[in-house]
Amino acid sequence: MRLVSYSPNDARDARDARDPIGAGEPVRYLGAQLGDRVVDLATLAGAAGTELPGDLLALVRAGQPALDAARALLTAGEAAGWPPAAVHALDEVRLWAPLRPGKVVGVGLNYVEHVAESSRTLDTDRELPDRPVLFSKPATAITGPGQPILHNADLTEQLDWECELAVVIGRKAFRVAEQDAWQHVFGYSIINDISARDQRRSGQWFFSKGQDSYAPFGPAVLTADEIADPHDLELGLTVNGETKQHSNTRHMLFRIPRLIADISSGMTLEPGDVIATGSPSGVGAGLVPPQFLQPGDLVEATIQHIGTLANPVLDAR
Template sequence: MKLVTYALDGAEHVGVMTDEGIIPLSILNSDMPDEMHAVVAGGSVLLNQIADAIIASSPTPLDPTDVALLAPFPRPRRNVFCVGKNYYAHAREFEVSGFDSSSAGQQIPEVPIIFTKATTSVVGSGDTVESALDPTGSVDYEGELAVVIGTGGRGINSTDAMKHVYGYTIINDVTSRDIQRQHKQWFLGKSMDTFCPMGPVITTADELHDIRSIQLTTRVNGEVRQNASVKDLIFDIPRLIETLSKSMTLEPGDLIATGTPAGVGIGFTPPRYLQPGDHVEVEISGIGVLANPIG
């Protein structure tokens, strides 16, 4: 199932994205939640109720062009958890770029490198990334698969971790490279407003049986810059969940951006930063295309 958050007549709603359009949860049953965190907290029980209601009522879908599609979580309840240097080739390109202050000469990390992006950085597919907010003019893209936590918990073992995954979405971990380097940490350069495009949908885990087989492709103005398989992650999804939950409770709706593959702007000589007028698309098989203009 593919779930979306959209705006209509000034209010936010949750719906199911189908080939025919968007089916609002509110027209299926007035008792169903109409906010994504609550939907995720409802787990598989609620998903089964939604599927049964669609079959029973055969509702008329909304035309997606008649609504404003938002990020699945327009304002996450907690910062987005992110993972640095989690593809082998990207770890190497980042190390030699001169922008890596996370380690001293260590290309491949021994443990997951975790940082966060502020909730206020989130925007939806189609929204403009405001590059002018970066005074250094060093805006870069990072296409990433993001995990949506369903059942929360602490001390989750890697062997049980996938039971805690509700679904997946796409994140573009937009970054000011010079701010990242100047402050010798990643939070400020990655948390500027509009620097976390997310969406366009959440694909539930039951639809992506072999998550390692899916492909991630990032295009800038139609040119392929990143193209990699999730199987190339250094630390896989179970390891990331185990690491994060070791001493901290994960909650329904938490987001884990799993890292970006090689091909980011700083991997070129000279760096190929994003410019106003550019258009970035991050496509992940089974989920869709996250597309954003650069303003």
């Protein structure tokens, strides 16, 4: 299933006071995208006399029975016809970040060519790491498709991009062996690991990578069964239509089972957590001369089968 968080275009005046980050924004609903349509899963369930969670994070936390129920409802709906109230044209809704994770675990230096360009331009070690290089992004960094990446010139002159495959955790994981890691994957999405390169502090990346809007995420989550091999996906990124990154996830230095095993060796991964699996080469800091994002730019990160995550850059001052 291709799962999205959406609001109808005509629902802009609705408010969800429970979400201070989203205050003043429309209430978001859980949908399944089927081509150019979005089917509201809670409405579909109600028409069938049952219930489903109303948002994607709740669906992930509800586990396999809820996911199986959603699939069954979609299958039945395709066969019998959709309740009109459950179906929206894709161009009549706004997509948001699919969910707000409890934590985002970033992986640095996970593509060999990116290790090389980082050692030239970012003073990182030129040797390949022998363990995953990890950092974190707070939930407040999450932003959705079409929403702006904030450029604050008081804080950075080196705002950079990184297209990455996002792994959404579906089951609690602690001290998980590599061979068992796939059981903990709910699905996949795209994350753009935005970085203020000139805000690293004594080698620490948190402020450089964790400011508001520095984790564009979406536009959908594909459940794990939709991706035959997550280590064979084309990925790339453009700025104003010009290609900056192009690679394939087969070039990951540490693959997804190793990442889950390493992270969970000392940190509990919870349902809805996201692992940003690292960037290929082609970041702005690695170009000659270096190039960085400016207000007015449009950044588009694309991963095969998942789609394109597009975000404008906005002057935040």
